[in-house]
Amino acid sequence: MIELVNITKSYDGKTNVIENLNLHIDKGEIVVLIGESGCGKTTTLRMMNRLNDPTSGTIMIKGEDYTKISKIELRRQLGYVIQKVGLMPHLTVGKNIEMIPELKGWDKKKRKDRAYELLELVDLPPEDYYDRYPHELSGGQQQRIGVARALAVNPDIILMDEPFSALDPITREQLQKELLKLQDELGKTIVFVTHDMDEALKIGDRIAVMKDGKILQYDTPEEILKNPANEFVEYFVGKDRLWKSPEMLNANDIMHKSLVTVGQKRSPAQVIEVMKKKDMELLFIVEKETSKPQPPIGYITRKNLKEQEDHKVKMSEICNKDFISVHQNANMVDVLKIMEENEIRYLPVLDDDKNLIGMITTASILNIITKAVAVKEEENK
Amino acid sequence: MNDLNFFQFVASRSDELIGLTVQHVQITGLAVLLAILLGVPVGILISKNKKVRSPILGIANVFQTIPSLALFGLIIPLLGTGYVPSVFVLFLYALLPIIKNTFIGINSVDEAIIDAGRGMGMTSKQILTKVEIPLALPVIMGGIRISTVINIGTATIAALIGAGGLGEMIFKGISMASNNMVLAGAVPTALLAISVDKLLGMFETKLTPEGITSQKDNQV
Numbered sequence: 001m002i003e004l005v006n007i008t009k010s011y012d013g014k015t016n017v018i019e020n021l022n023l024h025i026d027k028g029e030i031v032v033l034i035g036e037s038g039c040g041k042t043t044t045l046r047m048m049n050r051l052n053d054p055t056s057g058t059i060m061i062k063g064e065d066y067t068k069i070s071k072i073e074l075r076r077q078l079g080y081v082i083q084k085v086g087l088m089p090h091l092t093v094g095k096n097i098e099m100i101p102e103l104k105g106w107d108k109k110k111r112k113d114r115a116y117e118l119l120e121l122v123d124l125p126p127e128d129y130y131d132r133y134p135h136e137l138s139g140g141q142q143q144r145i146g147v148a149r150a151l152a153v154n155p156d157i158i159l160m161d162e163p164f165s166a167l168d169p170i171t172r173e174q175l176q177k178e179l180l181k182l183q184d185e186l187g188k189t190i191v192f193v194t195h196d197m198d199e200a201l202k203i204g205d206r207i208a209v210m211k212d213g214k215i216l217q218y219d220t221p222e223e224i225l226k227n228p229a230n231e232f233v234e235y236f237v238g239k240d241r242l243w244k245s246p247e248m249l250n251a252n253d254i255m256h257k258s259l260v261t262v263g264q265k266r267s268p269a270q271v272i273e274v275m276k277k278k279d280m281e282l283l284f285i286v287e288k289e290t291s292k293p294q295p296p297i298g299y300i301t302r303k304n305l306k307e308q309e310d311h312k313v314k315m316s317e318i319c320n321k322d323f324i325s326v327h328q329n330a331n332m333v334d335v336l337k338i339m340e341e342n343e344i345r346y347l348p349v350l351d352d353d354k355n356l357i358g359m360i361t362t363a364s365i366l367n368i369i370t371k372a373v374a375v376k377e378e379e380n381k
Numbered sequence: 382m383n384d385l386n387f388f389q390f391v392a393s394r395s396d397e398l399i400g401l402t403v404q405h406v407q408i409t410g411l412a413v414l415l416a417i418l419l420g421v422p423v424g425i426l427i428s429k430n431k432k433v434r435s436p437i438l439g440i441a442n443v444f445q446t447i448p449s450l451a452l453f454g455l456i457i458p459l460l461g462t463g464y465v466p467s468v469f470v471l472f473l474y475a476l477l478p479i480i481k482n483t484f485i486g487i488n489s490v491d492e493a494i495i496d497a498g499r500g501m502g503m504t505s506k507q508i509l510t511k512v513e514i515p516l517a518l519p520v521i522m523g524g525i526r527i528s529t530v531i532n533i534g535t536a537t538i539a540a541l542i543g544a545g546g547l548g549e550m551i552f553k554g555i556s557m558a559s560n561n562m563v564l565a566g567a568v569p570t571a572l573l574a575i576s577v578d579k580l581l582g583m584f585e586t587k588l589t590p591e592g593i594t595s596q597k598d599n600q601v
Contacts, residue, residue, distance in 0.1 A: 086497025090590030
């Protein structure tokens with residue numbers, strides 16, 4: 001949808017604010033540009049609607065070189081929302097939203113219908129708000145109008161430059177949620193600039209971490225958190241960030257990967273032996289004891305085995321086949337909930353093909369917490 | 382003549398006074414009108430073009446600082462006496478407040494509003510006519526008001542070079558040592574200035590967009 005190729009930007013002809021930047025944004029994605037002030041994130045955004053022009057490089061929008069259409073035409077195809085909102089104070093809310101439709105020559109009824117529809121969309125009852133003036137509204141309400149205005153002529157792409165940064169935390173969170181909801185309904189392509197990592201993680205499908213006019217890492221929030229490309233990204237994300245956002249941790253990250261399983265043909269005595277050796281209370285039964293992941297058949301506990309009198313019986317016959325499992329992408333919050341609700345201490349983790357790939361135990365969760373504490377202590381020093 | 386009190390004097394000369402007042406209004410009105418026609422565009426120009434800003438403001442400042450009496454004198458060799466040079470001098474006087482206020486008004490429009498407008502796809506002309514001028518209008522109007530009020534006073538001096546107006550009555554009064562006559566010129570001038578100021582003030586309020594008016598009310 002948006003493609004930046006070898007973009008370089010210099011304001012004074014000497015120092016490059018943006019250097020050889022490449023960025024590809026897919027349709028329907030929310031891409032967050034993040035970095036400290038002066039990293040070039042806003043400049044990058046403003047080049048997309050030609051409020052700044054790149055010194056060299058090309059920008060393609062919807063597959064076409066964007067210099068082929070006029071700046072004005074281009075900007076009307078891209079919604080634009082800024083931190084300071086920038087509503088026209090001398091115009092009513094309705095007239096603000098209708099500004100571009102009016103310039104485009106829409107008739108009065110069509111304009112008004114659209115404004116009503118958009119006010120509805122941003123949760124401001126049109127009957128109450130259409131005729132009000134911007135200064136009568138709170139910051140959060142003003143920015144809702146800002147978003148509605150950006151959507152007025154139904155652009156496919158919306159550029160947002162720190163739209164929620166000036167709002168109080170509660171309003172900000174509310175608007176972030178609404179933006180995601182809006183995105184679900186409308187499926188726009190959104191480029192979002194922020195300096196707030198929490199915000200980036202919350203709303204971004206992909207995040208581009210920028211420094212000194214370059215993109216250091218362009219990845220999903222999970223990847224940025226778990227595999228920061230370098231020290232700066234790690235520092236910028238905050239080392240303890242992952243532990244602060246349990247919804248970003250999934251079963252895959254918490255589970256024990258060195259898995260002990262036993263084949264279905266083993267006898268009780270053999271299984272007890274394994275349990276003793278590995279110091280385990282419970283084992284999962286699979287078809288064959290190979291290193292290849294396979295579906296679990298059931299589980300057996302030490303207590304089950306001790307009560308077993310028939311020493312020749314196979315595991316497949318006596319194991320408990322009724323067990324709870326989670327998918328590897330289930331997040332930590334869900335995992336903890338499942339374990340608590342079902343009062344279990346062992347939770348098998350399955351991949352897409354229902355193969356057993358790991359085990360979450362109280363010990364593995366404890367491990368995660370210990371790591372988080374260690375990171376915290378390190379930071380406090 | 383000194384036996385008459387002021388009001389009797391005014392009553393006896395009412396026809397002449399009305400004529401002079403009309404003349405006074407004509408001179409200042411035309412001068413201000415011309416100053417608006419030139420000053421507002423120049424004010425807009427210097428708000429957009431930094432290069433010409435200081436020379437233009439400099440020149441306008443110079444005209445403002447030359448004593449009006451001297452300026453009326455200096456104009457005689459160039460344009461002679463009478464109506465035209467008087468209007469021209471008054472026009473020069475009216476220019477600075479109008480240029481300055483237009484410049485300030487346009488320049489003080491919140492950058493974020495302009496940025497939003499540009500980013501949405503408004504042309505520079507649309508931003509000027511739909512955003513900047515409406516928002517700057519109260520300030521521009523303020524400049525026009527100042528110019529007009531100053532000009533009503535200064536126009537009395539224009540009588541020296543034969544422009545007519547209420548100044549004629551004042552100068553005649555001075556030469557004849559008639560206080561009544563001086564007052565008969567000065568009092569209508571003052572009343573004219575006050576009422577025109579009020580009138581333009583009302584006009585200013587009317588021109589101020591509603592969204593901004595109520596904003597000001599809230600701030601009080």
